[in-house]
Structure formats: C-alpha cells, structure tokens
Amino acid sequence: MMNLEELRKTLHQHPEVSGKEKQTSVFIVKKLKEIGVTQVHENFSEYSLLAEIDFNSPGKTILFRAELDALPIEETNQFTYQSKNKNVSHKCGHDGHMTMLLGLAEKLIEHRNEFSGKVLLLFQSSEETGKGAKNILKSKILEKFNIDYAFSLHNVPGYPLGNIITKPQTFTPSVESVDIELLGKTSHAGMPWKGINPASAIRDLINYFTSIHQPDVTQENYFLATPIYIQMGEKAYGTSAGKATLSYTLRTGEHKKFVQQKKEIIHQIEKTCQRENLNFSLQWKEAFEANNNDPEAFELIRKAAEANQYSFTEKEHFFNWGEDFGAFTQQYKGAMFGLGSGENTPELHNPDYDFPDQLLPYGINMFYSLSKKLLQ
Incomplete structure (x- = not known):
C-alpha cells in the first residue's frame, strides 16, 4: 500500500508550471503502473494522462479529474519538503488532488471484483491557464468512451476540514x-x-x-x-x-x-x-467556462457525503474563482464539489499555503463512494 502523505510531499517538492509538467507526468505513470493500472494513455494533449480501470463487465463509465500543474509562486514555507524548483510551488493543492486520484486507483484495483463498467482517471495539464481541459476535448480522446458522469473536486480554505461544499447548476463562473x-x-x-x-x-x-x-x-x-x-x-x-x-x-x-x-x-x-x-x-x-453542476450529479455528491458521514454545505451562490473543469461539465453530465481544507488554512495561491494531508482520505472516500453508487 502506498504511503500517500509521503507521495504528496514528493509531488510538492517537484512542482512544474502549466504546460511543462513532464516530470510530474512521468512520476504519475510510474505510480499508476506500480498500483496495477495497465492502460494509461499519453501524448494526446500536452502532458495530460488518461488511465483506464476496466472492470470487465458492462456498466457505466465515470471520469474523475485531477490537475498536474503548479504556480509561478516562490514558496515561503520552511518545512523539509519545500519546493526544490525556484519560483514554482504547489499553492493551489494540485499535489493533494493528484494524490487523491492515485489513492482512489489503488482502492479500486484492490476491490475491482466488486465493480462493473469503467473508471477513467484524468490527470490534466494546464488547469491554471484555462487551456488544459479545452486541449483535451480538442484531442477527441474522450470521444472513444461513452462517459456517463464526470466529477472533480477542489480543496477550499476557510471551511471546516472535510466539509463537502457544492450546489446544483453554476458552481464556478x-x-x-x-x-x-x-x-x-x-x-x-x-x-x-x-x-x-x-x-x-x-x-x-x-x-x-x-x-x-x-x-x-x-x-x-x-x-x-x-x-x-x-x-x-x-x-x-x-x-x-x-x-x-x-x-x-x-x-x-x-x-x-x-x-x-x-x-x-x-x-x-x-x-x-x-x-x-x-x-x-x-x-x-x-x-x-462556467461549471454547470448537473442536478443528478449534485445529488450523487450529497449522498456520497451522507454515506461517509461528512458535513455537507449547499452553497447559495457560486464561488467567484474560475475552474476549467467547466469545459467538461459543458459537454458531459457531471459536477464539481469543494472540500473544506480548514478554517485557518492560508488561502489558495498564497506563498505560505500547503495542502493539508489530513484531507487525503476525504477526497478518496468521496470518489470511491461515487464509484460504488454508480458501478456496483
């Protein structure tokens, strides 16, 4: 079993900005293969990766997405796993998001006999510039699959740790x-x-x-x-x-x-x-593009939070930040949700921000529960 905290800190030490995530991509492929994921698509759009977990029986296809890129920000944290790349650091928590998807892959492989259908794990380049999702759609790789639902999450400082935050319809503008x-x-x-x-x-x-x-x-x-x-x-x-x-x-x-x-x-x-x-x-x-949370997908997220006994917040109004997962929710039935990363955690894009490792099980369990609901 992978040491997820150690893995996340390794990713944190080696950040790469949008469109230049070559070594991050190589690292993710290596870990996927160690887990037992045999089908990984590469070279279709920048350094994005698409991993297939096929359960070898008919069923739905679900896509989960995480981001590969970091930000051109000099880190001010002085911990042992500080960024080794000058003026580049993971100040949006994408190191944690990638780790969650790897943790999900490991859990799905471990219990693969309990599922039908297929899970697609998308590790996406260039989210921060708004180009990554569009480039993937232009590549047409997703047209090879009949995707029933697409999901993603983002950690959100200022909310209690592990709080699930979402809303139907517009989630980000x-x-x-x-x-x-x-x-x-x-x-x-x-x-x-x-x-x-x-x-x-x-x-x-x-x-x-x-x-x-x-x-x-x-x-x-x-x-x-x-x-x-x-x-x-x-x-x-x-x-x-x-x-x-x-x-x-x-x-x-x-x-x-x-x-x-x-x-x-x-x-x-x-x-x-x-x-x-x-x-x-x-x-x-x-x-x-605006993230359009499908009402059915929203309800699935609410039930996944309930199944895990996680606190749930239905926002009245959308978040003000942009997220290029919206390009996917304009095309596919799906939804995005926020994951509270602590009320006293520094804000995203701040030079002292760091993804809290305590949050890793929350994201993995939410994605796993969505998989169980749709594929068991």
Whole structure:
C-alpha cells in the first residue's frame, strides 16, 4: 500500500508550471503502473494522462479529474519538503488532488471484483491557464468512451476540514481576461493635436467597464469587470503618447450570458476607437467556462457525503474563482464539489499555503463512494 502523505510531499517538492509538467507526468505513470493500472494513455494533449480501470463487465463509465500543474509562486514555507524548483510551488493543492486520484486507483484495483463498467482517471495539464481541459476535448480522446458522469473536486480554505461544499447548476463562473491594445500616433508634447493620443479612449473604456461592473452575486446582472493593468506611452516628457494597453479580467455566472456580454464589450471598444481614430487589437486569454453542476450529479455528491458521514454545505451562490473543469461539465453530465481544507488554512495561491494531508482520505472516500453508487 502506498504511503500517500509521503507521495504528496514528493509531488510538492517537484512542482512544474502549466504546460511543462513532464516530470510530474512521468512520476504519475510510474505510480499508476506500480498500483496495477495497465492502460494509461499519453501524448494526446500536452502532458495530460488518461488511465483506464476496466472492470470487465458492462456498466457505466465515470471520469474523475485531477490537475498536474503548479504556480509561478516562490514558496515561503520552511518545512523539509519545500519546493526544490525556484519560483514554482504547489499553492493551489494540485499535489493533494493528484494524490487523491492515485489513492482512489489503488482502492479500486484492490476491490475491482466488486465493480462493473469503467473508471477513467484524468490527470490534466494546464488547469491554471484555462487551456488544459479545452486541449483535451480538442484531442477527441474522450470521444472513444461513452462517459456517463464526470466529477472533480477542489480543496477550499476557510471551511471546516472535510466539509463537502457544492450546489446544483453554476458552481464556478465563466472567466476570461483581455488585453486591449490601442494604437494612435505620437506627436510633440507641445503640439498634441498633431498626434492621436489614446488617453480619452482609456478614460471612456474605464468608465464603460465601471458601468457594467456589478459585484453583487445575488443580482441577475452580476458581472465582474476587474481592472488588471494599464500602460500608456513612455516616460519621454516631450512626446505625447501614441499607444496604450488596458487589461481586464471578466466573469459572470452563466456561460451564455458571458458570451453575450463579451460581444457587447467588443462593440463598445470598436465604437470608442472609431470615434477617437485609433486602431486596436484584442488578445483574449485564460478562458474558463462556467461549471454547470448537473442536478443528478449534485445529488450523487450529497449522498456520497451522507454515506461517509461528512458535513455537507449547499452553497447559495457560486464561488467567484474560475475552474476549467467547466469545459467538461459543458459537454458531459457531471459536477464539481469543494472540500473544506480548514478554517485557518492560508488561502489558495498564497506563498505560505500547503495542502493539508489530513484531507487525503476525504477526497478518496468521496470518489470511491461515487464509484460504488454508480458501478456496483
């Protein structure tokens, strides 16, 4: 039997950022084979892996997902298993999520005679950038399987350890960021009318984004427009600026609503730049589709928590962070749930965050109970 805490700490020591999880992937394949998983798909999308556990009798197919990637954050913890990779660390708990999936694999293999159907274990690259799930779907590898349900979890600081947190329908919002590049023409600072300065356009666009910003999640028109970055011209005091960059991160609960609002934003930028005689370009990045928790899948999670006697919280409103598992729940019946990682645990993405090892059995038992409910 694997020492899961030791395994998690090994993963913690060797973090890799999105799209560069080569050694992490090699390590996971090695552990899967040690457990007895014989079918592992590789080289279909970045460093993602898809492990099959086939119970050799007809039944449903369930997919469980964990993330491979870490963050470009310098760790401040001083424990013995501190990150060995400079400026990279597991500050979102993906080391723990991977370990849970390996623990699940070991438990399923041990009790394989009790199940029918198939379990797919997806270890996914590039969750943090919003690219991983989409790249996997583009690879079409999942089309080889008739997936009945897809599940994932994320540890959540601020909630009691082991508390199961979820809700039906929207669990996390649609999120996307945009760089707005404005291009005018420089001129002498003493004759700014002979150039095209983007300052007025920046003012108008900031006012526009402020007008659509509605931070109250209880309101139907909830939409966050968070200013991220602004730069205009150069520190050349004799020259009127001729270019600028304005960056925002945008989010709302429903994916269809996000798509419509995005069209309106593009139209407003076009109008503003036309009026100011500016050229512009847009670079959309780090897109996360809303996680749509299927009501049946939500109910299965609630019953799994009940079977394990874990506390259960049905959230009234969705979490504000983006999660690219939403790309899967837009395609497949499924759901995501939160797993409380302690009320005093540092926040995700903080430099002193560390996944609590006490949480490992909770995730494994929840996934195992879902497997029992659907495949026994």
